[in-house]
Amino acid sequence: MNSLWNDGAAAACGSELALRAYTSRLLGGEKALVMYGGGNTSVKLRQDGEDILYIKGSGSDLALVAEKDFSPVRLDPVKRLIEREALGNDEMIAAFRAAQKDPQAPRPSIETVLHANLPFKWVEHTHADAVLALADTRSGEAHIRAAFGNTVLVVPYRHSGFELAKVCHEVFTRQATPDTIGMVLLHHGIFAFGATARESYERMIALVSRAEDYLKRRQAWDIPLHFPAALEGDDGIEAIAALRRDISRAAGFPMVMNVCGDLMSLAFARRPDLASLSQRGPATPQHAVFTKRLPLLGRDIAGYGAEYRRYLAENAPADAKRLPDPAPRVVIDPAWGFAAAGVNAFHADATAEIFRHAMKIFCRAEALEQYVSLSPREVLAAEIEYGGFEQAVRSRYALAGQVALVDQALASRERIDELLAKGAAVVGLDTVPAVRALYRRGDYLGVVCGSDGIDGALEQAVRRFGGIDLLFSESDELAEACRPLLALSPVSN
Ligand SMILES: [Zn+2]
Structure with a gap:
């Protein structure tokens, strides 16, 4: 992966916050780093005698982020939240609000406490495909140490928010050395940091490049594109329309469905180990918000729904306010590749794009060693916390999904x-x-x-x-x- 840093574009930034927005867009423009609202960035600035953390607002997309999308919070009070033993999401968000310098600014990212406690001016966080291909394996930690040496710290999986901030802080405090330039979060993503905008951004690119090189050296980079001929299957357009109708009815609202029959998708759909590799879970919890935990193999929407309800019954916290619908968002069929569903065309395309990246991660991790995902409980926690955008879209657009x-x-x-x-x-x-x-x-x-x-x-x-x-x-x-x-x-x- 190459650095896209451009001296002219950087010089044209009128402020450090503008520079923060510029390198954030460089990250967000690269889909192999982060997609659709994933990832976050920050910069710590000294203003009027106090330290202010400018952190990306919750929900905004790094590819399009501008200065106004960063929320200014007083560094000291959010940093000190790390001293708490536990902190619920609602309480944490209230504390962010209290520390916010501009009440009109967007809600600060859920990872604000984590960013605040990293002793670097510039901080970047992505869900880079190449890093996940190493981290989502049976011996993930060993692969990361072999690829990155002592330049990164390895952090075990924790749910985003306070728990993640806490474990990152513990690992950093105990293990960081002058050589530390980043942290890999198992089954989640990667952080990089630095003293200047360029250093921090280019460390992210350098770390991702190292992960790519590691996969290439182990013949785990190239995605297999050869596949057996199609099996017998009804791939007429009426079968596709019937599938969309059934998925929509299971969801309780109409959805747009995009059929993806490119070479890579066909090759994946016809892998001999499809039934195993595709049914282990997402590469990072954020993907599940679009793709659900598992794709459906075949056409049994009712069977998928029954399994999904069981997954909810076994894993949802008792106090969950809203549970996801039981319809699949990705359907794999050896006859035509895969289909991606969403509440409108934008979300169907987002689902498709995320699943394309997920397939690459599955294939590479499996080629490296063995792809491993998170437990169902951990995935569902992310589905519940970050999902639910469909209702917002539907209340705004009368013909959404049609x-x-x-x-x-x-x-x-x-x-x-x-x-x-x-x-x-x-x-x-x-x-x-x-x-x-x-x-x-x-x-x-x-x-x-x-x-x-x-x-x-x-x-x-x-x-x-x-x-x-x-x-x-x-x-x-x-x-x-x-x-x-x-x-x-x-x-x-
Ligand atoms: Zn993340």
Whole structure:
């Protein structure tokens, strides 16, 4: 992995906080480091005679982070929280609020106490794929020591928040040396730190590069892309639409579903050890918020739901306010790779992208030694704590999770604008190639309906979004072709 540090861009930053936002975006722009709200960064600044920790706000995405997304908290009071024996999440968040210099600023990251107690001005935290491929193995700690020598400390798994801050602090206090430039958190991710923005950022890149080199030296880097021919399977678009309907019904709301049949996904779906490797759990708990703990193999949504309810009954804390729905978000099928579901097109794509990275981590860890994940209880704690965004999306967008097909799209921009604004995914159909670039956003697919006819267009639509719920067309032929798909819509009847 290469450093993307640019002297000109860094010099153009008007303040240290702007520089903090700049290197955070460098990290966030690299999906092999961190995705969709994962990871966090901070800088400690001296302002008006007091030390202020600027830490990324909870929920913001490192790829897009700006100065306003960092929350200023007084360093001393949040640092001293580490002296407590235990601290519940609600109490901890109240303490952050009390220490916040700007009450309008976003809620500070759940890892604020951890950042505050690291004696470095600049701190970075990611869920780097390459590091997880080492850390998520049976002998994870030994691999990390072999790859990084004494430059990093190894921290056992703890739930994010106060427990994690506490164990990191203990390990750092006892074991840090002048050579320490980072910490690897087993089954979670990695921290790097430094005295300058560049040093801290480039230490993260250097550590991840070392993990990559270690995997390459052990022939555990290249992902196998060869696979046996497809097994017999019903991969027609009606089968895909039926699967989306069943998943949506199990979830209790309509979902967009994205079918991923690229070479790597097909090769993974046809691995002889699929039933074992895919059913061990996520590479880092944050992934489970999008993918759930396990993907479904095959089509038995009811069986998956029954297993999931058992997982909740056995592992959910008694005081959990809200439990996740029992529908899978990832379905693996040797016939077509995998399908990723989400409350809208953005979330379905996020699920797909996270699972692509997860497959690489599974394959590399297995090639290195043996992929090992966390216990179900630990994964569920993260699912409960960070999940639940679906309801927020649904209350904001009336058509979230629904798919609309609009014929004569070039002449129907007003209608498409309205559908997109209400949260629907839209397939625009027209006879000219300009339809493809009519909108450049993930919830729009432009399809030229010409040479390959209506069947080809519907095939593209269903593979991209999982089905069709709303049809806007004056063509009888198109209405006829869509009838079976509309009958499979999760919002029909
Ligand atoms: Zn993390």
